[in-house]
Amino acid sequence: MTGRLWAIAYNTYREAVRDRVLYNLILFALLIVGASVLFGQISLDINRIVLINLGLTAISLFGIIIAIFIGIGLVSKEIEKRTLYTVLAARPVRRWEFIAGKFLGLVMTLTVNALLMSAGFFAAVLYVSHHLGRGDLQLVTAIYFILLEFVLITALALLFSTFSTPIFSSIFAFSIFAVGTFAEDLRGFAGMAHGVTRGVLTGAAYLVPNFAALNVISQVAHDVKVEPKLIMLNTLYVLVYTASVLTASVWIFERRNLK
Amino acid sequence: MTRELRIQTCYALLIGALLTASALLVRQVDRVRSDEPLQEVLYIPSPKVVKRLSLGYSGLLADIYWTRVVQYFGTKHQAKAKQYLILEPLLEMTTTLDPKLLPAYSFGSVFLAQKPPEGAGNPLAAARLVEKGIQENPDAWRLYYDLGYLYWLELKDSAKASEAFERGSKVSGAHPWMKVMAAALAAHAGETETATYMWTNILNSTEDPDLKVNALKRLLCLRVDREVKILQDRVDAFTKYNGRLPSGWEDLTSAGLLRRVPLDPKNHSYDLVGGHVQVEQPDLFPFITRGLPPGRELGDMPGEPGYKAVKKP
Numbered sequence: 001m002t003g004r005l006w007a008i009a010y011n012t013y014r015e016a017v018r019d020r021v022l023y024n025l026i027l028f029a030l031l032i033v034g035a036s037v038l039f040g041q042i043s044l045d046i047n048r049i050v051l052i053n054l055g056l057t058a059i060s061l062f063g064i065i066i067a068i069f070i071g072i073g074l075v076s077k078e079i080e081k082r083t084l085y086t087v088l089a090a091r092p093v094r095r096w097e098f099i100a101g102k103f104l105g106l107v108m109t110l111t112v113n114a115l116l117m118s119a120g121f122f123a124a125v126l127y128v129s130h131h132l133g134r135g136d137l138q139l140v141t142a143i144y145f146i147l148l149e150f151v152l153i154t155a156l157a158l159l160f161s162t163f164s165t166p167i168f169s170s171i172f173a174f175s176i177f178a179v180g181t182f183a184e185d186l187r188g189f190a191g192m193a194h195g196v197t198r199g200v201l202t203g204a205a206y207l208v209p210n211f212a213a214l215n216v217i218s219q220v221a222h223d224v225k226v227e228p229k230l231i232m233l234n235t236l237y238v239l240v241y242t243a244s245v246l247t248a249s250v251w252i253f254e255r256r257n258l259k
Numbered sequence: 260m261t262r263e264l265r266i267q268t269c270y271a272l273l274i275g276a277l278l279t280a281s282a283l284l285v286r287q288v289d290r291v292r293s294d295e296p297l298q299e300v301l302y303i304p305s306p307k308v309v310k311r312l313s314l315g316y317s318g319l320l321a322d323i324y325w326t327r328v329v330q331y332f333g334t335k336h337q338a339k340a341k342q343y344l345i346l347e348p349l350l351e352m353t354t355t356l357d358p359k360l361l362p363a364y365s366f367g368s369v370f371l372a373q374k375p376p377e378g379a380g381n382p383l384a385a386a387r388l389v390e391k392g393i394q395e396n397p398d399a400w401r402l403y404y405d406l407g408y409l410y411w412l413e414l415k416d417s418a419k420a421s422e423a424f425e426r427g428s429k430v431s432g433a434h435p436w437m438k439v440m441a442a443a444l445a446a447h448a449g450e451t452e453t454a455t456y457m458w459t460n461i462l463n464s465t466e467d468p469d470l471k472v473n474a475l476k477r478l479l480c481l482r483v484d485r486e487v488k489i490l491q492d493r494v495d496a497f498t499k500y501n502g503r504l505p506s507g508w509e510d511l512t513s514a515g516l517l518r519r520v521p522l523d524p525k526n527h528s529y530d531l532v533g534g535h536v537q538v539e540q541p542d543l544f545p546f547i548t549r550g551l552p553p554g555r556e557l558g559d560m561p562g563e564p565g566y567k568a569v570k571k572p
Contacts, residue, residue: 185326187289206282213288230291237284244277251270 004093005101012105016070017112026113029062030120037124051128052139052221055121059114060146060217064177067110067150071157072169074102075253096250103158103246110150118143138220141231145214148238152209153177155245162253180211209241306355321357328353328363332370336377343379346370350388354395364392365405372413382413393426400437403427407440417447425457435470446481446548451488455481479524480546483538487550490521490529490536504534 016022036054037047125139126132156176160169179186186208190201213234216226310317328349335343350367354360370378372385389406396402403423411420424441427433442457455478462474493516497505501514508531511517521529523538529550530537538550 183285184289184292185323187285188326188330206285207278210285210288213285213292227291230288233284233288233291237281237288240277240284241281244274244281247270247274247277251267251274254266 004097008101009104012102013108016109025062025066026116029058029117032058033120033124037128048128049221051124053217056142056217059117063110063114063150064153067153068157068170068173070106071154072161072166074158075161076166095253099250099253106154107151114147135223141226142216142220145216149214151238151242155242159245159249162249180209183208183210184212306352309352310356317356321353321360324353325363339376341375346379347384358395361399364389364402368405372409382409385409398430400427400430400433417444421445451481451484477546480544482524483544483547484549487536494534498534
């Protein structure tokens with residue numbers, strides 16, 4: 001089982017890194033990180049803050065774009081090219097293994113991308129600050145949270161890919177990402193409602209992926225410490241939420257007639 | 260139950276359980292994040308920079324900032340905070356992003372003006388905010404109304420309050436009450452001539468019978484105010500010249516300072532008690548600011564300390 005899972009994951013990773021669009025996006029993200037050094041120099045006294053804000057935002061946004069654009073095609077492309085039938089019929093691969101393998105493959109790709117972009121980012125921080133200290137560990141926490149974002153959005157893109165066309169999947173994924181960034185405000189609004197509306201809104205607000213808590217970019221830019229408990233809870237949350245989304249993906253995929 | 264149905268139920272239950280667990284975790288995350296000290300810092304302090312960074316979506320960003328203002332104020336208010344350090348800059352940010360966002364000026368000025376812990380206790384900043392709102396929205400009469408109340412109740416400056424109401428009353432569609440407030444506050448500020456002019460204007464321009472009656476009453480009271488002032492000046496002159504207080508109006512007529520015993524507009528004689536000119540029946544002149552007997556306070560404006568004393572002696 002592990003061997004089959006790993007094989008699918010590795011193949012997904014190999015296929016993704018062959019994509020030229022991926023390199024263009026990474027290059028563009030690195031250019032923005034580099035440009036943030038210049039932006040910083042023209043912004044009086046906040047060059048490091050600008051670098052961190054812009055650099056980490058570029059890593060996050062470009063990672064999200066990559067996750068969505070690759071994630072939405074993971075299943076639908078295989079169906080379109082009819083390669084899925086070969087995989088599922090000719091080899092003893094279960095459908096859940098296929099979904100889990102695809103997910104892991106894309107997460108691997110995104111992790112490598114994030115590491116590349118982070119290397120560029122830290123080089124820029126080193127250039128601006130002339131040294132890296134213990135305080136810069138907060139930046140690692142922010143990048144870890146960005147990776148958690150990638151995990152969540154990959155799972156969601158994969159879910160949409162199991163039942164929808166790539167175009168609609170990308171629209172759904174971007175929309176849910178946008179809504180998720182306002183998750184805290186949504187819960188605030190739900191709290192202001194009354195009666196049944198309040199119950200329905202609160203339920204909906206908790207169903208939305210909580211991207212808001214994963215964004216600590218502004219916080220670390222101002223050297224505000226991220227609580228270790230938050231790191232633990234966010235990790236647990238992403239694991240549990242991703243598990244629920246992947247379960248739903250497997251459920252839908254199991255029910256699809258691929259003949 | 261068939262095998263297929265059992266599998267479907269298992270999937271549904273598993274997803275339900277995982278989503279419930281994730282919702283519980285979100286609650287924990289919220290708790291940790293709300294336990295963090297509220298950051299009294301604006302990550303980008305310049306409203307102009309934020310506006311440029313908004314890439315044209317400044318309206319949406321203003322709405323988000325306004326939500327932040329409300330949340331910030333609510334959190335601090337609940338904690339009975341003594342200081343609201345970033346309230347003013349947050350409002351500045353909101354109103355720069357969307358200068359037409361009228362609630363931000365109206366509610367924001369209330370948040371800023373009220374004394375802690377009810378608000379930031381900064382009525383001057385509140386007045387600045389509303390003035391900015393007026394500059395951006397000169398046709399919004401409601402903002403002049405807010406400004407007038409700010410000057411009157413929070414800054415205790417009746418003259419400026421009157422001026423704000425007067426400016427607002429000239430805006431098309433403004434409530435007729437704006438003129439009334441302007442005139443009443445001008446009288447309050449001791450600007451009897453201005454108030455008389457404004458009330459005469461209201462009397463001549465309004466078609467509302469109640470407002471006409473009110474304007475007439477106000478003009479009578481202003482006449483009393485003027486007369487009391489003149490009489491008091493004469494009494495003071497007599498006292499200074501003779502080295503003693505006059506025992507009655509006859510002393511002043513004998514001295515040639517008055518031609519006859521002075522009567523108020525309702526034909527009652529003014530009283531002279533201990534060198535002070537007083538109105539004989541103050542209840543007939545509910546809006547006077549001079550000539551009130553001891554123990555009676557100014558009471559012509561709702562909300563003023565003396566208001567109840569006059570209305571319910």
